Amino acid sequence: MKVVVDMNKCQDHGQCVFASPDVFSFDDAGRLAYVAEPDDALRDEVEEAADVCPLQAIRIEG
Template sequence: MKVTVDLALCQDHGQCAIAAPAVFRINDEGKLEYDGEPDDSLRDEVEEAADVCPVQAILVQD
């Protein structure tokens, strides 16, 4: 699984970090950091994170 976040679109709301904390996190500067190739066992959480993103900045690919 490959995860891409359009950082130009992302507004750092952090909903993804709540839905999938093993993949997405807000750093000390308040900016999003993420694992671009998380384990497939996290797919449900990652897809939920993409769904709850207010600006739909997360793309999940196989």
């Protein structure tokens, strides 16, 4: 599974971090960081993260 976040859209709401803390996090500067190719076992929570993004900036490929 591949995760792509459109960083031009991202406005640091952080809802993805709550939904999928294994994949999404904030760095020290408060900007979003994420695992680009997470384990497929995390699919449910990554899908949830994509659902709850207010900007709908998260895309899941494969």
